[in-house]
Amino acid sequence: MSTPYFERVAIFGVGLIGGSLALELRAAQICTTIVGYDSNAENLAQAVELGIVDDAATAPEDAVRGASLVILATPPATIFDVATSLAPYLEEGAIVTDVGSVKTPIVEPLTRALAPKVRFVGGHPVAGTEKSGAAAAMRDLFRGRKCILTPVTTTDPDALQAVRAIWSRIGAHVVVLSPTVHDTVCAAISHLPHVTAYALTAAIADAAEKMPEIYGLGAGGFNDTTRIASSSPQMWRDIFLLNRDAVLDAVERMESRLAELRQLIDRADSAGLEKFFAGMRDVRQRVLKGQSS
């Protein structure tokens, strides 16, 4: 599969994901020039300073002029509006793709809104850290990680093939899912862990109010289970609301399993607890690697 070449690439939102992608596109020699735009001028200036983008556009429409590839890496709640406001300025035949972590509200509507002039392909690299901003951008963020592409019936096959080739070239494993399946999968493996980490941190904060001895005693288990509660509050608020139904289903599953576990502990049901915990290691292995340990 040959990787396409782009004279000029525009990236909207030069944060952790957009910035890291820019670093990879340059390293893979997929393009000549990368122009960035970011509503946060300070972040954009930093992206130029760090050599993440070649040029900073002062207006969104300047960024896309002449760009044959446009990457939307702004917060997911803004992607549809950013893209439709750019529509008049996009180059004929350009490929537009995104990295948003919710796909149903974006892919079908945006594909329709931009066609036939411009070809949209929905994408979501399953990678990230709790950090954000251009300063957090890094090489190899996507290497060995999955990137989910979410075509719909009206997706242009050549554009899909080009976006797939780009992600493969920078080391990601491409998986193709429908937007609906994507959103259900991500509700379970990503959005639910975030809801849980926020609730857990809040519950521990409640306990610490009554018992300040807690402060300073958190160790590895606390650190790992709550790490993602340090993620951007605005971004996660938006993701939970954009994917509301699937997230609510996932949270209900979690509430039911937590109540079951509380009841087993309450009844001191030793055998029941062992049965509950059995196979957990294997489930984790399968969710992480796709196969049993």
Added chain:
Amino acid sequence: MSTPYFERVAIFGVGLIGGSLALELRAAQICTTIVGYDSNAENLAQAVELGIVDDAATAPEDAVRGASLVILATPPATIFDVATSLAPYLEEGAIVTDVGSVKTPIVEPLTRALAPKVRFVGGHPVAGTEKSGAAAAMRDLFRGRKCILTPVTTTDPDALQAVRAIWSRIGAHVVVLSPTVHDTVCAAISHLPHVTAYALTAAIADAAEKMPEIYGLGAGGFNDTTRIASSSPQMWRDIFLLNRDAVLDAVERMESRLAELRQLIDRADSAGLEKFFAGMRDVRQRVLKGQSS
């Protein structure tokens, strides 16, 4: 504070914690000989092979003969029985300490059962990984970590001082709490994260039953929030039951915060979600470091 010296140290349970402690005691030159005992003969043989202990005792009473320091690092549910069955064989004036993660059911009863012949000091190094067994033992597991000592009114002050000196010498920060406060603190910062990780993994397994596309797509957030669900099922079953009341309180707090978050998402309460998430990063910092970021 001068560190005491022990001719012969006996360690019961040469797993992750007992084995790592043996490595540190030797490196710090706190003792001449370390003898290990483990009910798992294979694990004990491995501990000898890896040079973690000098000798393997074939019977528990052989391990403690001549030992002026006895460390109980068996699973918490067994510590009281192991110690009381050893009582007739312990050396007069020996110090006995443990590393169990629940203290109320151990410290007061064991201090009373062993006195006046032997001096018991309850301890709990707040460190560990999801791994277990002698093969998982490592240097520096306790360095920079907290070790909680839990004296009661009948604890011998010299023995407490000696145990404190040992932990300080191998790089741990000693914190003194009563057994009850210890168990409430650990219910919140350690036992609740474990309950949560188990429930979360189970909820994701439920989702994967209906949607096998989930397998193989777990990334960093999933990995970190569920890592400790790979911990020993038997040990955690026992910890939850040994510390049942405090764990149930903590789980109820978690259920209430999770329900609150579900309701905010259900009502699409954007401002409420932001308010819920605000300050999470700071709470994490305080729980980990004892101070605000």
